[in-house]
Amino acid sequence: MTIKFNPNNIIIKLCMSGMNLESSGNIEDATAIFQKAWHEATDDYERFIAAYHLARQQISIIDKLKWMETSLKCAQNINDENVKSAYSTLFLNIAKCYEELRDSDNAKRNYELSNSYKGAPSDKGPFYHGTKADLQVGDLLTAGGTSNYKPELKMNHIYFTANVNGAGLAAALAKGEGRERVYIIEPTGEFENDPNLTDKKFPGNLTRSYRSQKPLRIIGEETEWRKQTTTERHEWHQKLAKNKGEIIN
Structure with a gap:
């Protein structure tokens, strides 16, 4: 069964609130909201979304990589066709982290994985x-x-x-x-x-x-x-x- 995106989900609402703070330049409070989302997440779907937003806020490349890989692991745990639409983006961000860390082998591997998940949507509807x-x-x-x-x-x-x-x-x-x-x-x-x-x-x-x-x-x-x-x-x-x-x- 495909997981349905629910804008009324408490974790998604927290992340939306964090993004609004972020867009107004309030990065510190935005990060606190994303951390709250991570701690209150109750399943891998919610953790995958919260970790992704926490990753974006990290100044340290190592911390950014850790959270992006956490997001990917949670997404893979779900093994949902809809969530797989995020794989290309997650692998791309992980590749960029490895590139900044001058780890060319892992960067290349993750760029290739990112490209492998690109392409036309496979959604069957309805x-x-x-x-x-x-x-x-x-x-x-x-x-x-x-x-x-x-x-x-x-x-x-x-x-x-x-x-x-x-x-x-x-x-x-x-x-x-x-x-x-x-x-x-x-x-x-x-x-x-x-x-x-x-x-x-x-x-x-x-x-x-x-x-x-x-x-x-x-x-x-x-x-x-x-x-x-x-x-x-x-x-x-x-x-x-x-x-x-x-x-x-």
């Missing part, structure tokens, strides 16, 4: 797309629409996810007055990890978010997902309003 549009089974969702987050931007890809709650969030934030809908879809062509989320806040593509230039065919409609409360929806709109980052289109 896949979902969240929207407020009233559509039918058999309809095609195509690229070229306006971004929900930057109205002036025409999207070159159509986005989807294997996380039904992620699709539900997209539906809640989508433009339009219709009811929130989550459609079950199948890609009609090749797809890739969404670069706007992959390796950004967390290693790999833990949210199982993808995009394609080819249409997505609607094959059904999902009715059960975690709905956003009015407060949560308001908080998400505030976050989006403050986000000045560029969308990789």
Whole structure:
């Protein structure tokens, strides 16, 4: 069974809080939050995420290597297809540490391991797309629409996810007055990890978010997902309003 990324998980929320402190320049408090996440983690999934963020904060290369290898070991203990999306990033960071330590053999070995985990996603779904549009089974969702987050931007890809709650969030934030809908879809062509989320806040593509230039065919409609409360929806709109980052289109 694939582990599902849960933004309401206490360890993930702690790490998000730490990253917010980090982005405001408060590195000392951010590190303390990541240490708290590590100590409160209850399983290898939570430890893998907390260790990764602790690794990023280390000044000493030896300490950075120790925490990055700890993160990798926890990820490997899980042996989950979704978590494997982080392997390439973890091996790459480990390789860079060995390179700085002038250990060329271990650096080369880890660079090779990093490259071996790159490539097209192997996720088999099921896949979902969240929207407020009233559509039918058999309809095609195509690229070229306006971004929900930057109205002036025409999207070159159509986005989807294997996380039904992620699709539900997209539906809640989508433009339009219709009811929130989550459609079950199948890609009609090749797809890739969404670069706007992959390796950004967390290693790999833990949210199982993808995009394609080819249409997505609607094959059904999902009715059960975690709905956003009015407060949560308001908080998400505030976050989006403050986000000045560029969308990789």
